[in-house]
Amino acid sequence: MSNRHSGSCLCGHIKYELTGDFQSFYLCHCTRCQKGTGSLHGANLFAQNSALKWSQGEDHVSTYTHANSLHRRSFCLNCGSPLPIWMKEFNCVVIPAGSLDSPVPIEPTAKIFVSSSPTWANNLCAIPCFNELPE
Ligand SMILES: [Zn+2]
Ligand SMILES: [Zn+2]
Numbered sequence: 857m858s859n860r861h862s863g864s865c866l867c868g869h870i871k872y873e874l875t876g877d878f879q880s881f882y883l884c885h886c887t888r889c890q891k892g893t894g895s896l897h898g899a900n901l902f903a904q905n906s907a908l909k910w911s912q913g914e915d916h917v918s919t920y921t922h923a924n925s926l927h928r929r930s931f932c933l934n935c936g937s938p939l940p941i942w943m944k945e946f947n948c949v950v951i952p953a954g955s956l957d958s959p960v961p962i963e964p965t966a967k968i969f970v971s972s973s974p975t976w977a978n979n980l981c982a983i984p985c986f987n988e989l990p991e
Pocket of ligand 2 (some may be wrong): 885888890
């Protein structure tokens with residue numbers, strides 16, 4: 857079935873399944889996502905009215921809620937990988953794109969909070985690309 861998606865964390869302790877459809881896919885450049893990913897942006901898919909099921913390792917899932925905000929992230933207690941989270945307020949499951957093992961079925965919708973991007977990211981299209989670690 858096309859509306860079933862599956863994913864896991866890096867160490868493999870945790871596996872999940874989502875039944876539902878993705879409506880949007882945001883690359884969020886806010887400073888909280890920079891801290892939470894250690895990188896330029898979060899990459900999150902949003903699936904309203906969908907069902908998230910932990911098929912393995914739910915006891916290893918931890919959730920951090922940032923003070924005085926809706927910002928929340930789940931992660932594996934063993935390897936730290938970002939994991940899906942159900943936002944009860946919006947009846948929406950938020951899925952980090954990199955956690956999916958099944959193909960990401962939609963293109964990114966938009967970049968958001970781009971004014972928070974660090975200056976090192978200003979000209980990424982111009983830097984060299986390699987398929988492997990360069991010598
Ligand atoms: Zn893990
Ligand atoms: Zn963000």
